[in-house]
Amino acid sequence: LAVSWGGSQYAWDSVTIIAMFAGAFVALLLFVWFESRAVDPILPLRLFRGQVFSVSVVLSFIVGFAMLGAMTFLPTYLQYVQGVSATGSGVRTLPMVVGLLGTSIAAGTIVSRTGRYKIFPILGSLIMAGGLFLLSTIDAQTGTWTFSLYLFVLGIGIGLCMQILTLIVQNTAEFRDLGVATSGVTFFRTLGSSFGASIFGTIYVNELGGRLARALVQAQIHDPAAIGSPAAIHALPLAQRTPIVNAYAETIQRVFLYAVPVALLALVISLILREVPLRGTARAAASDVGEGFAIPENADNVLALQRAIVRVVRGAPPEQLRQISERSGTSLDTATAWCVGQVALRQRIDGDTALAPIARRYRVPAPVLAPAFSATVAAGYLGGDETSYAITESGRGEMGKLTDEFHSWLADQLSDWGGDHDTEFRTALQALARRLIDDDPALPEVGTA
Incomplete structure (x- = not known):
């Protein structure tokens, strides 16, 4: 108000303008005082x-x-x-x-x-x-x-x-x-x-x-x-x-x-x-102009980490994912790994492991996916049928190899965020898994990966 009214509605040396500047200065000092003592400050002064x-x-x-x-x-x-x-x-x-x-x-x-x-x-x-x-x-x-x-x-x-x-x-x-x-x-x-x-x-x-x-x-x-x-x-x-x-x-x-x-x-x-x-995550987000020109969608750190994970996985070339599979030593091929991964993911968050919701999530007719799941069951990595699949001990062991290698690679890519042992890292991965199962179309590439 002081800079809006000063020189137009009131003279710069008027009592009104001087009082407004003085009030703003006192308010700023109070803000700094409270922020320096707050347990969870709105704007942490340590940033400065x-x-x-x-x-x-x-x-x-x-x-x-x-x-x-x-x-x-x-x-x-x-x-x-x-x-x-x-x-x-x-x-x-x-x-x-x-x-x-x-x-x-x-x-x-x-x-x-x-x-x-x-x-x-x-x-x-x-x-x-x-x-x-x-x-x-x-x-x-x-x-x-x-x-x-x-x-x-x-x-x-x-x-x-x-x-x-x-x-x-x-x-x-x-x-x-x-x-x-x-x-x-x-x-x-x-x-x-x-x-x-x-x-x-x-x-x-x-x-x-x-x-x-x-x-x-x-x-x-x-x-x-x-x-x-x-x-x-x-x-x-x-x-x-x-x-x-x-x-x-x-x-x-x-x-x-x-x-x-x-x-x-x-x-x-x-x-x-x-x-x-530059961090790897920052370089991956460099060409995204969204938050440069608008109010950030959310100031939540875990959600920001989820976005970083998505950018890293989305930006990984196909050969990188193949290398992860090879380094893991798993006997799963691409199709069986995908089928076992879908069931393991859903079991982890108590989701529906039937073929129909999996097909619906990726907008693919169930009969198209049925042969891959049947082959995975025949190989002993999954049990059950189209109404409800369950991962077997063999499938859990092979998926564990693949998951450990993938998490190791992802933690390395996100080393500046705290790595795989960081609580927020695990929380972000869990939240992403639930979003994938809840038929959220925003992250199809991650689900496919």
């Missing part, structure tokens, strides 16, 4: 002892500050200066979205292959500053293609920063803090966006007031209500419309220009960001 997390959240704050603070005024420019409709102004910002998503995916792919990420926040901050500077030159004569190019450049800069910052934090946070660290980056970006929109809004109001007053005199318009909407402005004769449009254009130019130093500050901070080797 890590240089990588601290730098990343500052960068995330600045990116949000510059991005939304500047983007808020793109529709204003398009509607008041260019005379574009509200719907059209949304469509005209698509080049920025294209640049943002395209570079995020490309940067994630490169990071997943190389494990190097520091260059992206540096380049992103520099390009973002360039895009904001280009936008500070737009006026009523700026063409559609030129404006689209400037937006595309800004989108590239933002895209190189946002996803990578989330990845960096996920790569360095301890398992117990993974969920809250990821959410923390998003929180600080949102907080920066709030401050950016408020502060740039104040700049916009202060800059526009004087310019618009002079423009009204120049246009010989005595009733400000005559320019109360974009449609009303662009319905005026050219001689009267021009000074009004120029007032809006010059004001928005100043807003974008003031955003340039903020982006350059992000560049300076990016230079001190420490690069550490």
Whole structure:
């Protein structure tokens, strides 16, 4: 409220604004005091002892500050200066979205292959500053293609920063803090966006007031209500419309220009960001832009570990799974191993071991799977029939070999999470097993693997 009302509804040195800043400062101190003593804090202060997390959240704050603070005024420019409709102004910002998503995916792919990420926040901050500077030159004569190019450049800069910052934090946070660290980056970006929109809004109001007053005199318009909407402005004769449009254009130019130093500050901070080797799970998730641009789906650490397991298994090449089978020394072939695995999995969580629910889970007609299960029964690895299968001692022994080798491989891939002896690791595997049995279509690849 202080940064929203300061300089517009109240003077910066008014009692109201000073009291709001003082109240915010006291509230921040109270928050730190309580968080430092809480058994399970919302935002553990130990996170800020890590240089990588601290730098990343500052960068995330600045990116949000510059991005939304500047983007808020793109529709204003398009509607008041260019005379574009509200719907059209949304469509005209698509080049920025294209640049943002395209570079995020490309940067994630490169990071997943190389494990190097520091260059992206540096380049992103520099390009973002360039895009904001280009936008500070737009006026009523700026063409559609030129404006689209400037937006595309800004989108590239933002895209190189946002996803990578989330990845960096996920790569360095301890398992117990993974969920809250990821959410923390998003929180600080949102907080920066709030401050950016408020502060740039104040700049916009202060800059526009004087310019618009002079423009009204120049246009010989005595009733400000005559320019109360974009449609009303662009319905005026050219001689009267021009000074009004120029007032809006010059004001928005100043807003974008003031955003340039903020982006350059992000560049300076990016230079001190420490690069550490990427975890295997972080590299597997590098090209996933989901949590880089939205509120994280869940801050639960076990659920985050489940996602990491899924990414590792999903990203494993077929030859890797064959090598696991060979190293285990099992006598099970692919078909019998799959059949025994399905029954063992269901028995472990007291699921239905009949053929029909297994076939339904994978959307395969039961008669298609029946021969494989019959062969597995004949080999002595399973007992029972299509109404209810049960794993035999022989099948349990062979599946044990395969499971032990698979868990060993998975624990090695997830060594940074605590390994197979970690309680959360076992909990995550158990939860995944139940999701597979409960006909959850979200993880078909893991079930097949």
